[in-house]
Amino acid sequence: MAVVKRADARRNHARILEVAEAEVAAHGADASLEKIARVAGVGSATVRRHFPGRRELLQAVFAQRIGALAEYAVELAADPDPRRALVLWLEAFTDYGTSSRGMAGALVAEGLVEDGDDEGCTVRLSAAAAPLLERAARAGAVAPGVTTEDLLALVTGISLATEGRPDPAEQGRRLLRLTLEGVLAPR
Amino acid sequence: MAVVKRADARRNHARILEVAEAEVAAHGADASLEKIARVAGVGSATVRRHFPGRRELLQAVFAQRIGALAEYAVELAADPDPRRALVLWLEAFTDYGTSSRGMAGALVAEGLVEDGDDEGCTVRLSAAAAPLLERAARAGAVAPGVTTEDLLALVTGISLATEGRPDPAEQGRRLLRLTLEGVLAPR
């Protein structure tokens, strides 16, 4: 299915995506679809044709970054220190989340829908994180019972909570460190 | 200033607030101001007159819960175990955040504006948390360098990340525990 699109369709798809990236970067996950259409020089219906809803558009916008994170996870799988590997990946994830506006919002928005569709950002990130977490857990470097969903939720939360305040990157790093090592002193 | 409002003004104020509570509970921080006006049986301008923006309305809606949290903090100040007191309060805060839709959103929305105005929810919560945190820190129960802003941000993030998924209360508790005790095993 979905063999080959027509030339103009491919052209518009690329154009919309390009504009959407800029627009989302500027205004977050709530960027105006209509404005994206205007700037891209297409009708608003065309945007909806390529991306049925905001959710799909955001997925497409962040697919690249998600891919980069997945790649990084693969690299880190070879790191000799399982704990370090997990921490490094979570730091990278946090950096992405706090630096690229709307990504965290896209992730929660995605979670809100009953999706039979695979290939969601959440699924991909989860798949990327799983091996790192498992390895770290096997090495005894992780608190018992932690799941990949927990990790994604925590980082997403940190991103959302720091969004739009001075220096979200630094704040995010700080909060991640607290979360990883614990707010309370070990008993 | 702002001596005594007229009778109808007070009446409408109460009515709007009442409706707003229900509406926000149902639709989160993005509830329609116009619908609130319709249901309350007043003009939309009247809503804006009492609450210049969504932010102020949300503040008013949650003021009660914030007050309850502040009170609880005072109670807990008498708890013999400083660590336990802090944990209990954070759990209560998380429960509020995950059970009452929109509260976390209201908190971040509040942070986005340059506010010279005191009496924001953030300020009140911060003030409530400060003594508990300080006492716990003095007892050596808290990781060094943790601030009240950190605590608020973390709980807010947890609330946002769990909003609108199955069983946010349980998820929130779980994530809070992880955050407090640390995702990583102590080295």
Next chain:
DNA sequence: TGCCAAACGGCGGGGCCCTCCGTTATGTTA
């Protein structure tokens, strides 16, 4: 009771999301 400021609320402008439908561009076949 009568006055007047405080408070109200309807209305119009602008924006967004969404859908429908007539028009255009593209790929293909003769």
Next chain:
DNA sequence: TAACATAACGGAGGGCCCCGCCGTTTGGCA
């Protein structure tokens, strides 16, 4: 290469929302 079938386009219109304006009502006070 010319004509056709259709994938893809984009403008227009409806519904909802936020916002500000401004003429009208209402409540408190002399």
